[in-house]
Every structure is written in C-alpha cells, then in structure tokens.
Amino acid sequence: xxxxxxxxxxxxxxxxxxxxxxxxxxxxxxxxxxxxxxxxxxxxxxxxxxxxxxxxxxxxxxxxxxxxxxxxxxxxxxxxxxxxxxxxxxxxxxxxxxxxxxxxxxxxxxxxxxxxxxxxxxxxxxxxxxxxxxxxxxxxxxxxxxxxxxxxxxxxxxxxxxxxxxxxxxxxxxxxxxxxxxxxxxxxxxxxxxxxxxxxxxxxxxxxxxxxxxxxxxxxxxxxxxxxxxxxxxxxxxxxxxxxxxxxxxxxxxxxxxxxxxxxxxxxxxxxxxxxxxxxxxxxxxxxxxxxxxxxxxxxxxxxxxxxxxxxxxxxxxxxxxxxxxxxxxxxxxxxxxxxxx
Amino acid sequence: xxxxxxxxxxxxxxxxxxxxxxxxxxxxxxxxxxxxxxxxxxxxxxxxxxxxxxxxxxxxxxxxxxxxxxxxxxxxxxxxxxxxxxxxxxxxxxxxxxxxxxxxxxxxxxxxxxxxxxxxxxxxxxxxxxxxxxxxxxxxxxxxxxxxxxxxxxxxxxxxxxxxxxxxxxxxxxxxxxxxxxxxxxxxxxxxxxxxxxxxxxxxxxxxxxxxxxxxxxxxxxxxxxxxxxxxxxxxxxxxxxxxxxxxxxxxxxx
Numbered sequence: 368x369x370x371x372x373x374x375x376x377x378x379x380x381x382x383x384x385x386x387x388x389x390x391x392x393x394x395x396x397x398x399x400x401x402x403x404x405x406x407x408x409x410x411x412x413x414x415x416x417x418x419x420x421x422x423x424x425x426x427x428x429x430x431x432x433x434x435x436x437x438x439x440x441x442x443x444x445x446x447x448x449x450x451x452x453x454x455x456x457x458x459x460x461x462x463x464x465x466x467x468x469x470x471x472x473x474x475x476x477x478x479x480x481x482x483x484x485x486x487x488x489x490x491x492x493x494x495x496x497x498x499x500x501x502x503x504x505x506x507x508x509x510x511x512x513x514x515x516x517x518x519x520x521x522x523x524x525x526x527x528x529x530x531x532x533x534x535x536x537x538x539x540x541x542x543x544x545x546x547x548x549x550x551x552x553x554x555x556x557x558x559x560x561x562x563x564x565x566x567x568x569x570x571x572x573x574x575x576x577x578x579x580x581x582x583x584x585x586x587x588x589x590x591x592x593x594x595x596x597x598x599x600x601x602x603x604x605x606x607x608x609x610x611x612x613x614x615x616x617x618x619x620x621x622x623x624x625x626x627x628x629x630x631x632x633x634x635x636x637x638x639x640x641x642x643x644x645x646x647x648x649x650x651x652x653x654x655x656x657x658x659x660x661x662x663x664x665x666x667x668x669x670x671x672x673x674x675x676x677x678x679x680x681x682x683x684x685x686x687x688x689x690x691x692x693x694x695x696x697x698x699x700x701x702x703x704x705x706x707x708x709x
Numbered sequence: 710x711x712x713x714x715x716x717x718x719x720x721x722x723x724x725x726x727x728x729x730x731x732x733x734x735x736x737x738x739x740x741x742x743x744x745x746x747x748x749x750x751x752x753x754x755x756x757x758x759x760x761x762x763x764x765x766x767x768x769x770x771x772x773x774x775x776x777x778x779x780x781x782x783x784x785x786x787x788x789x790x791x792x793x794x795x796x797x798x799x800x801x802x803x804x805x806x807x808x809x810x811x812x813x814x815x816x817x818x819x820x821x822x823x824x825x826x827x828x829x830x831x832x833x834x835x836x837x838x839x840x841x842x843x844x845x846x847x848x849x850x851x852x853x854x855x856x857x858x859x860x861x862x863x864x865x866x867x868x869x870x871x872x873x874x875x876x877x878x879x880x881x882x883x884x885x886x887x888x889x890x891x892x893x894x895x896x897x898x899x900x901x902x903x904x905x906x907x908x909x910x911x912x913x914x915x916x917x918x919x920x921x922x923x924x925x926x927x928x929x930x931x932x933x934x935x936x937x938x939x940x941x942x943x944x945x946x947x948x949x950x951x952x953x954x955x956x957x958x959x960x961x962x963x964x
Binding site: 446448451452455467468471472474475476477513516517541542543544545548551552555557558691692693694 | 745746747765827828831832833912913914915920924926927928929930
C-alpha cells in the first residue's frame with residue numbers, strides 16, 4: 368500500500384499559482400492604466416468584403432467617422448442573413464444587407480430595424496452567364512443552372528425563367544452553389560449557366576466560351592422601377608435613433624461624405640479598399656467602375672413613399688411571396704425611414 | 710429513449726406526460742409573446758410549416774434525400790471499416806503500418822473534406838456520399854479495431870490449441886466476440902453520419918434536411934429550421950429502432 372505524501376512546500380505552490388494568475392491577468396485582462404483621451408462614441412457596423420460596405424470602410428480609412436467623434440467597430444459576416452441575425456440579436460448598430468434578408472425579416476414581422484438608404488447599384492455586374500450554345504433564356508430548358516439560393520441572383524434567374532414561361536422546378540435544374548465555387552463547376556461542364564455577381568461575374572466571363580445571357584438591367588423590376596433583384600440596403604437598429612439620435616445623425620453624415628469620395632476619387636478609393644477585399648488594385652478599380660453610388664440627395668428622392676424605389680421593393684417582396692421564398696409580402700413602407708437622413 | 714429502463718408502462722406514461730407538458734409550456738411561452746417567433750417558433754407554427762411543406766410535396770423529398778445520403782455514405786463506410794478493422798485488429802504489423810494515417814484522419818471533421826471533395830468529385834451526389842463516408846469511416850474503423858482487440862486472447866489460444874485454423878478462429882471466436890461491440894459502435898456512428906449529412910448538404914444541394922435547415926436560416930424561417938431539426942431526430946430514432954430489430958435478429962443472445 369502506498370501512502371500519499373503531502374506536497375513538501377504548499378506555500379511555494381500557492382505563490383506559483385498567484386504569479387501565474389497575475390501574468391495571465393496582465394496578458395489578457397483589461398488594461399489598468401488607460402490614458403485619458405477624448406471619448407468617442409462606438410458604432411458597431413456589420414459588414415463584409417462586398418461592395419455595399421465600401422462606404423464605411425473608406426470612411427474609416429479617410430477618418431470621416433473619427434472627425435464626427437465616432438469609433439467604428441467593423442464586424443465581418445459571410446452572409447447577409449448572419450449579419451441581420453446579429454442586428455436582430457442587438458449586437459450591431461448599423462449594417463448593410465442584401466434586400467432579400469431584410470424582406471425575409473420584415474415578412475416575419477420583425478420591427479427591430481429601419482431601412483435608411485440604398486447606397487449602390489451594380490446592375491451591370493450581376494447576371495446570368497452561360498455557355499456559348501445557350502443564346503436565349505429559352506435555351507436554358509433542360510440545363511443545369513448554378514445559383515446561390517436566397518440571393519439576388521436566385522431572384523434574377525427565377526424572374527428570367529418565369530418571363531419566358533419556364534418552370535424553375537420542372538424545366539431546369541437549379542443547383543445551389545456559392546459564387547466562389549461557380550467558376551470551377553462551369554469550367555468542368557457540371558453546370559451550363561450561372562447566376563453570379565461581381566467579382567466572380569467578371570471571372571466567369573473570362574472563361575472561354577462564356578457570355579452574358581442577361582444582367583440585372585433585364586430584370587422585370589429594373590425595367591419598371593429601376594430596382595435590381597436584391598438591392599443593397601443600409602439598415603439601422605431601431606434603438607439607435609431612439610436612444611442615440613446624435614450618433615445616428617453623425618454616422619449618416621460621415622457615411623455620405625464617404626459615398627461622395629467614392630464618386631469623386633475612385634482611384635484612391637480602390638487603393639484604400641484593397642485591404643478590405645484582398646483584390647489586386649486593377650481588379651478593385653474594375654469593380655468600382657461598375658458600381659453606381661447613390662449620394663445623399665438621390666437617397667432623399669429614392670426612399671420617399673410612394674416612389675419608384677419603395678414601390679419596387681414592395682414588388683420585390685410580392686415576387687418573393689409568389690415564389691414561396693417568404694410567407695407573406697410585408698408592407699415595406701413601415702420600415703423605410705428617409706427622415707433619418709441628415 | 711435514453712435507456713431501456715423506461716420500458717414499463719408506468720415509465721412510458723411518465724415520459725409521455727412530461728413530453729406533452731414540455732410542448733404545452735413551449736406553446737404557451739410563444740403564444741403569450743414572451744419570446745418573438747423569429748427566436749423561438751411555437752410547436753403549432755412548426756407543425757403548420759410541416760403541413761405547408763407536405764402540401765407542396767417537398768417534405769418527403771427532403772427526408773428521403775437525406776436518408777439516402779446517410780445510408781449510402783454510412784453503409785459504404787461500414788462495409789469498408791468492418792473487414793479492414795477486423796484485419797487490423799488481428800494484425801499488429803498492419804496496425805502499426807496504418808496507425809499514423811488513421812490517427813491523422815480520425816480528428817478531421819466531415820466539413821473539412823468539402824473543398825477537396827468538390828475538386829475531386831465535383832458537385833455530384835457522389836460528393837455528398839463521400840462527405841458522409843469520410844466523416845464516418847475513420848471513427849467506425851477505430852470502433853471495429855478496438856472491438857476486435859477486446860476479444861479475450863485466452864479464447865483465441867484455446868481454439869488454436871484445439872486445432873482450429875485461422876479461418877475457424879475468425880469465424881468461431883473473433884467474430885462472435887467482437888460483433889456486439891462492433892454493432893454498438895456502428896449505432897453510434899449512424900448518429901454521427903447524420904451530423905455529416907448536414908455538412909454534405911451545405912454545398913450544391915437543393916434538397917435534404919440539412920439543405921432545408923440552411924435555406925430556412927437564410928430566410929429567417931426559424932420554424933423551418935426547427936422542423937428540420939425535429940425531423941432529423943425523429944428519423945434517427947426510427948432508424949435506431951430498425952437497427953435494434955436487426956441487432957436482435959443477428960445477435961439473439963444479446964437481447
């Protein structure tokens with residue numbers, strides 16, 4: 368039988384433990400001596416590398432938000448749904464989102480956010496790219512089409528098929544694929560066409576034999592309301608204008624200052640954006656060339672209700688309902704708040 | 710069911726009552742508006758979603774698509790793992806040869822195979838089977854090796870002393886000795902194969918319960934998400950019950 372011997376130096380053991388804890392606290396704990404500096408209002412923004420977030424990134428780099436006394440915490444999300452989920456959970460103050468996620472939340476009766484702007488239009492760099500033997504939408508019958516489900520391209524493909532009397536469930540085979548995975552599938556011949564957006568739109572076009580079958584300008588609501596299949600929306604948490612109205616105003620002022628800079632100096636903007644997107648300068652400049660920015664004056668005209676954009680967004684909601692993407696079309700005007708614009 | 714202890718009618722009644730109470734409480738919390746439906750949909754809302762999907766003819770398609778992927782991937786993994794595992798379990802030399810590879814493969818989650826499987830197999834159904842296969846194979850193999858190694862060596866030596874050849878020892882001693890543990894391991898792996906199918910249906914899938922959950926998430930249809938989760942649980946329970954019946958047929962002495 369062996370007897371357990373007590374630790375020979377329990378005091379030393381406690382000292383070691385305390386030292387270890389102190390070292391860990393110094394390394395990971397909060398700083399004990401914080402230098403006094405002018406207090407800035409922190410605004411948490413939900414973004415990604417997508418072009419809809421360029422104004423915030425450029426504004427951060429140019430110091431527009433800082434000049435307004437704001438400290439932007441830029442959080443990256445891979446999808447609009449994840450970003451909107453975080454906004455819903457109260458973790459974000461502002462975010463930009465594809466309108467489909469926003470409409471889906473509206474359809475569920477969620478009133479915890481407002482739409483304050485639609486900052487960009489990228490109608491010529493989103494579309495359907497097909498092999499050379501497909502020259503018409505009707506030629507898609509019996510073909511495999513790659514789309515990212517629940518995306519603007521998905522809506523575009525559904526609209527295109529419907530306009531030519533094709534049934535998405537019977538006449539074609541829709542394959543749910545991320546845009547980043549489309550070039551490989553297209554090259555290998557596993558799919559005949561892709562619903563895709565920039566920068567993969569341009570990459571797919573570079574594949575031999577690929578051509579643009581249609582872009583967003585052929586989308587039915589674009590022709591009637593100048594609205595793409597999933598316009599970007601700038602949304603704000605409902606709590607922001609209620610509890611921090613000055614911060615909300617300051618954010619939006621800096622935001623549109625940044626939009627103006629994107630319009631006036633795309634070259635410098637491209638150089639600032641490569642850190643965000645990881646694209647080379649040439650590709651970044653090419654992406655910017657295809658984007659149309661909506662400045663503050665245009666916003667105030669676009670978001671009024673009744674108006675073309677508000678009407679178009681309502682039509683888009685009805686389209687999603689018709690195709691079973693959402694249960695019921697919400698009254699979009701209840702979420703539009705152009706009055707918050709500075 | 711957690712344990713077979715609950716088989717008596719009294720315990721079955723307790724389980725049934727507790728389940729009904731839980732569902733009623735959940736429904737009440739949702740109906741009273743204590744939690745927004747987008748965060749927690751009520752059971753009735755989940756049921757209505759199931760009815761709507763069934764009416765559109767989608768529900769069964771999703772269930773069958775996932776079942777097919779799980780069964781093909783899992784059966785392929787089991788068919789490869791059982792003989793190979795028994796072989797490795799009885800041969801120290803080959804076990805030491807393959808051990809480093811198995812040790813490297815074992816901790817890899819099924820999701821990590823997605824990029825390579827897409828390059829190797831494209832966006833076909835085979836790619837989805839392969840995700841389930843890769844997620845189930847290495848752990849199944851380990852179960853089989855351990856089950857084989859656990860057979861009492863005294864029994865093996867006794868059989869050999871009585872003049873049994875290698876095939877006889879395998880058929881009369883090792884297989885009957887290892888089979889209960891192998892079957893128990895495969896039952897655990899079948900549950901794990903269901904987690905793999907969710908990964909498999911993340912890419913290039915237009916049906917299946919994993920797809921249903923992920924697509925519901927994109928549209929904030931938490932009732933669809935919840936329905937997918939419930940259906941996975943129910944399907945696994947049904948398959949588990951079928952497995953138990955097979956087990957009773959194959960291993961009557963175990964019951």
